[in-house]
Amino acid sequence: MANEWEIKKEICEIGRRLYAQGFAAGNAGNISYRLSGNAVLCTPTQICKGFMKVDDLCEVDMDGNQLAGKRKRTSEVLMHLEIYRAAPSAKAVVHCHPPHATAFGVARVDIPTCILPEVEVFLGVVPRADYATPGGQRFAETVRPFVSKANTVVLSNHGTVSWGRTVERAYWYTEILDSYCRMLMLAKQLGHIERLPGAKVHELLDLREQFGAGTDPRRVHGGELCVNTEYGRGVTGEVEPDGAGDAAASPSDRAGDTSAEKGRHSADDFEALVKTITARVVDALRSG
Numbered sequence: 001m002a003n004e005w006e007i008k009k010e011i012c013e014i015g016r017r018l019y020a021q022g023f024a025a026g027n028a029g030n031i032s033y034r035l036s037g038n039a040v041l042c043t044p045t046q047i048c049k050g051f052m053k054v055d056d057l058c059e060v061d062m063d064g065n066q067l068a069g070k071r072k073r074t075s076e077v078l079m080h081l082e083i084y085r086a087a088p089s090a091k092a093v094v095h096c097h098p099p100h101a102t103a104f105g106v107a108r109v110d111i112p113t114c115i116l117p118e119v120e121v122f123l124g125v126v127p128r129a130d131y132a133t134p135g136g137q138r139f140a141e142t143v144r145p146f147v148s149k150a151n152t153v154v155l156s157n158h159g160t161v162s163w164g165r166t167v168e169r170a171y172w173y174t175e176i177l178d179s180y181c182r183m184l185m186l187a188k189q190l191g192h193i194e195r196l197p198g199a200k201v202h203e204l205l206d207l208r209e210q211f212g213a214g215t216d217p218r219r220v221h222g223g224e225l226c227v228n229t230e231y232g233r234g235v236t237g238e239v240e241p242d243g244a245g246d247a248a249a250s251p252s253d254r255a256g257d258t259s260a261e262k263g264r265h266s267a268d269d270f271e272a273l274v275k276t277i278t279a280r281v282v283d284a285l286r287s288g
């Protein structure tokens with residue numbers, strides 16, 4: 001294990017990356033590392049993560065009492081401690097406000113799965129915790145239900161938190177998530193988002209095990225393989241009027257279609273939708 005000085009330097013380096021990536025505007029975000037025994041290194045409150053020095057860092061016990069450091073510890077360390085209690089393998093926690101992932105938390109949209117290989121292998125399902133006022137014990141407890149089933153959680157209307165064996169790894173999960181959320185938003189603007197078939201997702205989960213990253217919690221606890229399959233289904237997938245017939249069939253009903261065919265279907269679907277709505281408006285006007 002690296003010595004304490006090296007770990008403090010790593011926390012400052014990851015702080016610089018958080019700030020440089022735009023994941024921690026102003027004084028946002030916090031980082032911690034669990035030392036052996038009862039002690040946890042953490043970042044102080046009211047400091048820009050981009051310019052921290054080793055002697056700015058604090059040390060707390062597992063109840064959040066400050067043991068060392070000239071600056072006051074972050075109030076959000078209580079959430080980090082909750083994660084350390086629930087996940088014995090977690091050695092480091094990174095919390096920040098990466099814009100694309102946080103946008104999903106603000107819109108209260110679940111992060112879809114079964115789309116990008118890297119996300120299936122390294123993150124799996126990214127749950128979304130309820131909102132609570134940042135800083136207190138109630139806020140800390142919002143992540144507890146998910147700690148045994150994930151390594152990254154979106155905090156509703158707030159940000160993200162991720163944890164791992166090293167500070168860099170915890171940070172890395174956040175970076176993968178924010179990059180993924182950005183791709184999802186871009187792809188959605190282009191139209192339809194294609195899902196990977198279940199068999200292909202299982203091949204990725206096999207890879208995860210071969211990399212030594214452990215068994216994906218979806219295989220341990222069961223539950224949905226593909227989360228939020230509605231995301232990116234496109235206009236015609238989201239609005240399915242009664243009686244629109246085959247033209248409004250869902251994308252999953254057209255598994256064999258090529259992309260070009262899908263594009264044509266979308267145009268056909270849209271026309272069918274317009275016809276249906278027009279017919280209903282005319283009916284309503286007549287009966288009125």
Ligand SMILES: [Zn+2]
Nearest residue numbers: 029096134159
């Ligand atoms: Zn925060």
